[in-house]
Amino acid sequence: MHTAALLIELGAVILGLGLVGRLAGTLGISPVPLYLLAGLAFGAGGIFPLNAPEEFLDAASEIGVVMLLLLLGLEYTAGDLLGNLRRQAPVGVLDLFLNGLPGAAFGLLLGYGPVGALAMFGITAVSSSGIVAKVLADLGRLGNRETPSVLGILVLEDLGMAVYLPVLTAVLAASGVWEATGSVAVALACLAVALVVALRWGAVISRFVSAGSNEVTLLRVLGLALLVAGVAEQLHVSAAVGAFLLGIALSNDLDEEAHRSLEPLRDLFGAVFFVSFGLTTDPSTLPPVLLPAAGLVVLGVLTKLVTGWFAAKRAGIAVPGRIRAGAALVPRGEFSIVIAGLATAAGLDPQLAALAAAYVLSMAVLGPLLARWADPVARRYVRRQRERAATAR
Amino acid sequence: MDLEETKLPGVGLRHDFTTARGRRIGVVSQRGGDRELLLYSQDDPDACHAVVDLDPDEAEVLAELLGQPRVVERLARLREQVEGLATEGIYVEPGSPFDGRTLGDAAIRSRTGASVVALVRAGEVLPSPAPSQRFQAGDKVVVVGTQEGVRATADVLANG
Structure with missing residues (x-):
């Protein structure tokens, strides 16, 4: 009886996601906001409350975070990280503070306290690497000359998150200022060790997980990822960062095929992660946060436009490319939800989760659309410049 | 550049x-x-x-198409550099005794002293073909050798 209920409800959720995903494909937007909406609709207080198997979904969504971050890490080699850090560090710092500080200010104004403000900093600062990379590929912009700047910012943000998440996890877990400082220090020390291991001995780890058959490699990578994530969580470095670092360690030598075989797992568990966040957010908490969310959205779009403008300008890109770079950076996604999830799990104001959900929903929809609109805007600019040049002659 | x-x-x-x-x-x-x-x-x-x-196959075809004239160019340059060296592209005509047989069967090097350096088939260059490579009618066989050797190769391919 229990099994039947579990299978039916799980099947309904996953099938629902499949249908929603198809809709996203037709509309040409990222499925992330639709997954969140589905979660809101199915959850407690939603339009169609489903008695979802919570324990299973919780576990699956934890695995989802690990998979999302593992695959993100696999995209970057150590060389990518260090190279971008050397070349683009000022842009990365500008990006994080320009986009994070308004969020932190809102957090304080809304009374979430300093820890809540720290969480809001992260939620608004980080673009979604997944959505941005997909948008750039879909719009055929991988070859554009501003694209390396955009991708460079994503790399630095993700690297910044590898420092930010342990700090946040440690602060959330600690009760006093001193304990917080201590656990932050421990978390950062663990991070440093893990980073060195990842950069130095990545090849050894890759050799360990690489087996002849894809099936065995898959099991080894997945097992190791969950183990590392668990240990990282225990040390307050956060499971997400553990998985991300493992991904970086493996990125150089793990062959492309093993990498591809992990993607379906990421897609499945990643989707469950977004739904599960929607499920735990009560839709009735949304209306009161809509106004601050709208304010954050406007600010978040503007600050990313400025960031993209500066990053592209620094790389010697002309005005149209600067507009495109800024618009491409607008989408927020997985990291914002990971941070909001951590914050609510630690017992912070549940309103924060609702605000994060509304924010990510808007940004994940608006971002790809803005990126698309940047093209006609840039073209109009080029045409006007040409006309001006013609009349001057 | x-x-x-x-x-x-x-x-x-x-x-x-x-x-x-x-x-x-x-x-x-x-x-x-x-x-x-x-x-x-x-x-x-x-x-x-x-x-x-x-996709990878399409990219390879494009690369070969773009690279092909350079193979021919390089051969032409080679001919200029070494006096007395002849290169020629000889077609395998339909009805040739070697249509469908291998390079090894023709034993061109031992019989004529000339070397087969490439096959051109349907616009694609197969450089350094192996002895097990089969000829097809319509193939262009690129041969390098002395003037007589090249002529003898044409005769072998036409008449066996």
């Missing part, structure tokens, strides 16, 4: 250069083996005017 190489984190590599006539073109090499052929816009030099997605 200035070939620029740019790393695209999480994607792969981009190579691009400006042609003598001022068009900028490039290739994105994705890590999975897919390629994108880029033609940059003339109005907005940072953007692409057209992008063509190529």
